[in-house]
Amino acid sequence: MNSSILVLIETQRGELVEISFECLSAARAIANSTNSKVIGLVLGKNAYQIATKLGSCDSVYWNELDGAELVPADIVAEALGMLIKNTNASTVLIGGTNNSLGLGSRLSAKTNIPFVNFAQKITPVDSDLVVTCRFLGGKILADVRLKGSKGIIVINSGAFAPDLGKTEGTPHCEKLDGLVSKPRITFKKFIQPAAGDIDITKMDVLVSIGRGIQNPDNIPLAEELAKLLNGAVSASRPVVDQGWLPLTRQVGKSGMTVKPKLYLALGISGAPEHWEGMKDSNMIIAVNTDANAPIFSFAHYGVVADIFDFIPVLKDAIQKHKK
Amino acid sequence: MNYLVLIKMVPDTVEEIELLPNGQGIDSSLTRYKLSDPDEHAIEQALILKEKHGGNITLLSLVAPEVDDVLFTAIAKGVDRAIKINIDQTNLTTTSVASVFSLYIKQSNLLSDPATLILTGSQASDDLDGELAPIIAENLSLPVLTVVSGVTLNQNLTQLVVFKEFSGGLRGEFELSLPCVLGLQSAESPPRYVPVSKVRNVMKSSKIENVELPDFQPSQMFQIEKLYKPEISTHAEMLEGNLEEVADKIASILSQKGII
Numbered sequence: 001m002n003s004s005i006l007v008l009i010e011t012q013r014g015e016l017v018e019i020s021f022e023c024l025s026a027a028r029a030i031a032n033s034t035n036s037k038v039i040g041l042v043l044g045k046n047a048y049q050i051a052t053k054l055g056s057c058d059s060v061y062w063n064e065l066d067g068a069e070l071v072p073a074d075i076v077a078e079a080l081g082m083l084i085k086n087t088n089a090s091t092v093l094i095g096g097t098n099n100s101l102g103l104g105s106r107l108s109a110k111t112n113i114p115f116v117n118f119a120q121k122i123t124p125v126d127s128d129l130v131v132t133c134r135f136l137g138g139k140i141l142a143d144v145r146l147k148g149s150k151g152i153i154v155i156n157s158g159a160f161a162p163d164l165g166k167t168e169g170t171p172h173c174e175k176l177d178g179l180v181s182k183p184r185i186t187f188k189k190f191i192q193p194a195a196g197d198i199d200i201t202k203m204d205v206l207v208s209i210g211r212g213i214q215n216p217d218n219i220p221l222a223e224e225l226a227k228l229l230n231g232a233v234s235a236s237r238p239v240v241d242q243g244w245l246p247l248t249r250q251v252g253k254s255g256m257t258v259k260p261k262l263y264l265a266l267g268i269s270g271a272p273e274h275w276e277g278m279k280d281s282n283m284i285i286a287v288n289t290d291a292n293a294p295i296f297s298f299a300h301y302g303v304v305a306d307i308f309d310f311i312p313v314l315k316d317a318i319q320k321h322k323k
Numbered sequence: 324m325n326y327l328v329l330i331k332m333v334p335d336t337v338e339e340i341e342l343l344p345n346g347q348g349i350d351s352s353l354t355r356y357k358l359s360d361p362d363e364h365a366i367e368q369a370l371i372l373k374e375k376h377g378g379n380i381t382l383l384s385l386v387a388p389e390v391d392d393v394l395f396t397a398i399a400k401g402v403d404r405a406i407k408i409n410i411d412q413t414n415l416t417t418t419s420v421a422s423v424f425s426l427y428i429k430q431s432n433l434l435s436d437p438a439t440l441i442l443t444g445s446q447a448s449d450d451l452d453g454e455l456a457p458i459i460a461e462n463l464s465l466p467v468l469t470v471v472s473g474v475t476l477n478q479n480l481t482q483l484v485v486f487k488e489f490s491g492g493l494r495g496e497f498e499l500s501l502p503c504v505l506g507l508q509s510a511e512s513p514p515r516y517v518p519v520s521k522v523r524n525v526m527k528s529s530k531i532e533n534v535e536l537p538d539f540q541p542s543q544m545f546q547i548e549k550l551y552k553p554e555i556s557t558h559a560e561m562l563e564g565n566l567e568e569v570a571d572k573i574a575s576i577l578s579q580k581g582i583i
Contacts, residue, residue: 108544138553141553151545205582256492285573298558314573
C-alpha cells in the first residue's frame with residue numbers, strides 16, 4: 001500500500017485538541033508498516049503555527065480561515081473531500097470528539113467511502129485494514145475489514161498511546177486554498193460552564209453514581225458516604241440527564257475530566273464515554289452487580305455487590321477505621 | 324410547525340447482549356432492546372417545543388422488539404402520529420436505517436412545509452457505521468448539528484438557536500434556519516414520566532400507522548468479520564468475601580493510602 005493516510009488535526013480556539021496526537025500515532029503506526037505517508041489537515045486559528053510542529057506527518061495542509069475559533073463542519077468536510085481527491089488518500093482518521101461527531105458519517109455519505117466508528121485498534125492485513133471497534137457501551141468488540149484500506153475511521157479517545165504522534169520536527173507545509181463552501185450554520189459563541197456548587201475537578205475523593213442509583217431518593221446515601229470521605233458526589237451521564245444532579249457533577253466525555261485520589265464508582269457500568277473523564281484517577285474502586293461490567297476491566301479494585309447492600313456496610317467499616 | 328422525530332431501538336447494555344453463533348451479528352431474539360437514550364431526549368425536546376409553539380409531532384420507527392410500547396408511550400406523552408415502517412431494524416446498519424427514513428420522508432412529502440424540524444438522538448450505542456442525524460441531513464440536503472442540548476425556536480418559526488456540547492462542560496451557541504436536522508444529546512428537561520394506565524388507554528384508543536417501503540435496498544459498506552465480547556477484568560483486583568470483609572479490606576486500603 002503506497003497511498004496516504006489523511007489525519008484531521010482538530011483545533012478549538014487556536015489550540016490543538018489532544019486526541020489529534022492519538023490519531024497521528026495510529027496513522028504513523030499504519031504508515032510505518034505499510035510504507036505509506038501521513039498527511040495532516042489543520043484548519044482555523046493558529047493553523048500554520050500548529051502545522052509546522054507536526055513532525056509525525058510527512059506533509060500538512062493548513063488554512064487559518066481568518067482565525068476561526070471553531071471551524072464549521074461544512075468546511076472541514078469540504079477540505080477533507082478535496083484532499084481525498086488530490087492526495088490519493090485512502091484512509092482518513094478523525095478523533096472521536098463531540099466537536100467532530102457526525103463529520104465522518106457525512107463525508108462517507110458524500111463520497112461513498114465506508115465509515116467506521118469507535119476504533120480501538122487498527123491492524124494492516126495484506127492491503128486491507130482490520131479495525132477493532134469497541135461499541136455498545138464497551139460491551140462488544142467488532143472486527144471490521146476495510147478493503148484496500150479504504151475508509152473513514154473515528155477513533156475512541158484513549159485507544160492509542162499519543163507518543164508516536166508527538167515526534168518533533170517540521171513537515172512539509174502547504175496552504176490549502178479553494179475552500180468555497182458557505183456554512184449553513186452560524187457559530188455565535190462559546191459558553192463556559194456555570195460555576196457549580198462544588199468543583200468536582202478539585203476534589204480528592206469522588207463518590208460517583210450511575211444508573212444503579214435507580215432514583216433520586218437514593219442520592220443521599222451516596223452523599224453521606226462522600227461526606228464521610230471528605231469528598232463529593234459526581235455522576236455518569238444518565239443521572240444528570242434525568243435531572244437528578246446538575247451538569248457540573250457529570251464525569252465523562254461531555255462533562256468534567258477528573259483525577260481524584262479516590263474514584264469510588266457505584267453502579268456505573270463504565271461505558272467508554274465515562275471512562276474518558278475519569279481514567280486518570282489515582283485509584284478506582286468499582287461496585288456493580290454485573291460481574292461483566294466494563295468498569296472492572298479498568299478499575300483497580302472491584303466488588304460485585306448491590307450498592308444498596310454495600311454502602312451501609314462500607315460506611316460502618318470506614319467509621320471503624322477512622323477511630 | 325412540524326416535528327419529525329426519528330427513533331431507533333438498541334440492545335440494552337445493562338442486560339446481557341447475545342451474539343449469533345457465527346459471530347456475524349446480535350441475536351435479537353435473545354437480546355433485550357430499548358429505545359436509544361438520546362432518542363428519548365429527542366422526543367422530549369419535540370414535546371417541549373410543541374408546548375411552546377404548537378404544531379404536530381410525527382414519530383418514525385422501523386420494526387424492532389418492544390417498539391410498539393415505545394410508540395404508544397410517546398403518543399401518551401403527546402406525540403400526534405406514530406408511523407412504523409415495516410422493515411426489520413435489528414438487521415440493518417445505521418446507514419441503512421438512515422436510508423429508510425430519508426426515502427420515506429421524501430416519498431411521503433413530509434418536508435413540504437419549510438417549518439419542519441427533524442430531531443433524532445445524537446449517537447446510538449450501536450452506531451458502528453455512522454450516526455442517523457448527519458446521514459439523514461446529507462441524504463435530504465439539510466443543515467445538521469449534533470450533540471445538541473438546548474433548542475430555542477423564534478416566533479416566526481424560521482430560525483433556531485441551538486446549543487451544542489463540547490467537552491469539560493463547554494457549550495457552543497449556533498444559529499440555523501428551518502428545515503434542518505438536530506442530533507439531540509439531552510433535552511432541556513429530563514424525559515417526562517407517563518403513567519402506565521395512560522399508556523394502556525392509548526393502546527386502546529390510538530393506533531400505530533403501519534406503512535410499507537418497497538423501494539428500499541439495504542446497504543453495507545464494510546464487512547464485519549466477527550463480533551465478540553472483550554476479555555473481562557484483566558485489571559481490577561476483585562475483592563472477595565462477605566460484604567463486611569470486603570468493606571473492611573477497602574477501608575484498610577483507604578487508610579493505607581492516607582485517604583481516611
